[in-house]
Amino acid sequence: MHVSTSSIPSSFDEALASARCGAITRDQARALVRAQAGRELQSLMEVAARLRDGLKGRLISYSKKVFIPLTNLCRDYCGYCTFRKDPGQAGAHTMTPDEVLAVAEAGARLGCKEALFSLGDRPEAVFPEMRETLERFGHRTTLSYLAEMCERVLNETSLLPHANPGLMGRHDLSTLRQFSPSMGLMLESTSDRLTALGMPHHNAPDKAPRLRLKTIEEAGRLRIPFTTGILIGIGETLDERIDSLLAIREMHDRYGHIQEVIIQNFRAKADIPMRLHPEPPITDLARTVAVARIILREVNVQAPPNLSDEDYPYLIKAGLNDWGGISPLTRDFINPEKPWPHIEHLRLRTASEGFELKERLTVYPEFVLQEEFLDTRITARVRSMADARGYARTGEP
Numbered sequence: 276m277h278v279s280t281s282s283i284p285s286s287f288d289e290a291l292a293s294a295r296c297g298a299i300t301r302d303q304a305r306a307l308v309r310a311q312a313g314r315e316l317q318s319l320m321e322v323a324a325r326l327r328d329g330l331k332g333r334l335i336s337y338s339k340k341v342f343i344p345l346t347n348l349c350r351d352y353c354g355y356c357t358f359r360k361d362p363g364q365a366g367a368h369t370m371t372p373d374e375v376l377a378v379a380e381a382g383a384r385l386g387c388k389e390a391l392f393s394l395g396d397r398p399e400a401v402f403p404e405m406r407e408t409l410e411r412f413g414h415r416t417t418l419s420y421l422a423e424m425c426e427r428v429l430n431e432t433s434l435l436p437h438a439n440p441g442l443m444g445r446h447d448l449s450t451l452r453q454f455s456p457s458m459g460l461m462l463e464s465t466s467d468r469l470t471a472l473g474m475p476h477h478n479a480p481d482k483a484p485r486l487r488l489k490t491i492e493e494a495g496r497l498r499i500p501f502t503t504g505i506l507i508g509i510g511e512t513l514d515e516r517i518d519s520l521l522a523i524r525e526m527h528d529r530y531g532h533i534q535e536v537i538i539q540n541f542r543a544k545a546d547i548p549m550r551l552h553p554e555p556p557i558t559d560l561a562r563t564v565a566v567a568r569i570i571l572r573e574v575n576v577q578a579p580p581n582l583s584d585e586d587y588p589y590l591i592k593a594g595l596n597d598w599g600g601i602s603p604l605t606r607d608f609i610n611p612e613k614p615w616p617h618i619e620h621l622r623l624r625t626a627s628e629g630f631e632l633k634e635r636l637t638v639y640p641e642f643v644l645q646e647e648f649l650d651t652r653i654t655a656r657v658r659s660m661a662d663a664r665g666y667a668r669t670g671e672p
Contacts, residue, residue: 287315294322294569304517308566312558323565323594330573331596335625336635336666339618340389340600341382341434344608345370345421348405349395351482354475354548355509355541358609359395362404369408375424378605379432385603388660388667389637390434392421392455393608396441396481418447425454435657437600437637439502442481443490448497452650456657457534457637459502460490465522466515475509475549488522495530500642500649504537504577507563508555516563520570527574532648534639535575535597538564540582542610557586561593568594575639580621581613591628597635598625633666640665 285293287310290303299307310319346369349359360367370378379390398405399417406415414420418440425436438455451458465484469476476482494501505519520536527533540560543550560578568576577597580587587598601615616624622632638657642648643665649657662668 291318291322299569301521304566304570305514308513308517308562310562316558316562319562319565320593323568324592327568327594327596333630334633335596335598335630336633337598338389338600338635338637339387340391340602341378341387342602342605342608343375343378343390343392345392345394345424346398346417347395348398348402350398350401351396351479353479357544357547362402376427376431379428379434382604383433388435389600390428390436391439391600392436393439422450422454425451429454435637442486445493448493448499452497452499453652456649456653457500458494460487462487462503462519462523463506464511464515465519466511469510491526495526495532498647499532500534500638501532502535503533504539506539506541508541520567524570533574534642535577536567536571537577538567539579542582557583557589561590564590564593564595581607581615582610588624588628591630634669635666636660
């Protein structure tokens with residue numbers, strides 16, 4: 276899909292008419308994301324939902340996972356994050372290899388197929404305690420330790436790793452590709468304004484948009500099935516949301532590797548600098564999901580159900596087709612106050628909207644079936660876990 280950079284302002288109705296035909300300009304996308312609750316929002320969601328139905332059918336997928344927070348030490352201080360810790364702070368922890376494997380094995384016994392590794396960005400760059408920990412484990416960098424743990428989980432359990440470690444260069448991406456068939460990095464926003472004094476990324480060097488885009492592009496060059504997304508409600512403007520989605524679309528047009536885009540809504544927490552910052556309402560999240568579908572078209576669009584409490588089925592009407600990773604074992608360590616929905620409850624709520632809940636692997640079906648997007652050393656392993664359509668093999672029809 277070509278998205279023009281035309282600067283001619285568009286009305287909502289004109290933009291929606293173009294969306295029905297499949298091609299919108301940047302200004303039309305900006306008009307759509309301003310849909311007002313009522314007729315406009317309903318019309319926008321209907322167009323997005325019809326597009327999703329035509330491209331993806333009546334399935335909503337999810338991945339059954341365990342969440343492995345390899346380390347919560349991080350050199351970034353984002354205004355909305357409760358995950359990161361400094362050494363010595365209550366809850367600060369770097370998992371040992373035995374701890375990692377114990378969680379993975381417990382998840383495998385429950386039928387999980389994904390081991391999601393999340394961790395802080397380059398803690399060894401600022402914390403001598405992390406350098407000492409890594410030395411005990413036989414590594415110089417956190418990413419090197421991550422690669423070993425992905426390799427061990429791949430070889431010693433039945434799970435597939437999914438690495439989500441922050442910024443990565445070509446060497447680390449290439450190394451991880453051997454053991455982690457999919458990877459991810461949230462773009463969050465392309466707005467440099469959010470790095471200014473008083474903004475959420477001011478003291479977060481790894482959140483510079485150009486650096487995150489560089490990682491996403493390098494993953495594209497290496498043909499890595501990649502997950503990214505935007506974080507809404509952290510102080511960005513509606514136009515900046517659109518610019519971020521268009522940047523992702525441009526990457527996918529160039530390399531074809533974006534398997535999933537997450538539209539994640541900010542949730543306030545008592546122990547973060549942004550604890551008094553307003554949360555985006557469900558209607559704001561829904562219109563952003565809908566515009567994301569229209570811009571991204573065939574790319575899988577996800578929103579975490581636990582971050583919308585009991586309202587999450589409403590987002591199906593906005594055109595999403597995936598709920599992300601859901602764990603029957605581990606909590607959401609990024610949003611610990613928001614438990615995952617029980618998978619059977621998720622299935623029932625999804626069915627109530629007329630859709631079938633379908634389990635997938637860390638790698639989305641369309642990438643499972645493409646040779647170039649899997650390292651030859653793990654292709655057989657991934658495909659042995661997939662059915663004929665590329666979804667997770669579960670024994671279900």
